[in-house]
Structure formats: structure tokens, C-alpha cells
Amino acid sequence: WPENWPAFSVFCQMSTQWRVGLNGPTGLDYNVLFKIMSRLGLPDDEYDVMFSDVRVMEVAAINAMRETD
DSSP states (O other), rough: GGHHHHHHHHHHTTOOEEEEEETEEEEHHHHHHHHHHTTTTTTHHHHHHHHHHHHHHHHHHHHHOOOOO
């Protein structure tokens, strides 16, 4: 969906910015995420929505990475 493209694009830019612990990925490095998002110049409400959308993708990605067959 076109409305998801901006958040997906930011999520893709974060592909090398995972925090990793002994049990694997724990989440994205929000310091980098906030830097990327701040460069977009979004109004506060759109910034909050994008942050929420990226977090949904983050959780889905962590769950997928932790799946075992």
C-alpha cells in the first residue's frame, strides 16, 4: 500500500542498525532511527505515526528472526 511506503523506506534504511544480544536481535537502534526520521522534517503527528509504523515492522521482524523450524 502506498501509504506504508514512507515507513517501509525508513525501516529498510535501518537494515544494518539492529541491537543484538546473546539471544539475537533485541530491536533497532533508536538513536539512528530518530536521526533518520528527523531528517524527513515531519510534523509531530506524522513523526509519531511513522515511529509507530516502524515499531510494528520491528516487532514483526524480530518474531520472524526468532522463529525456529
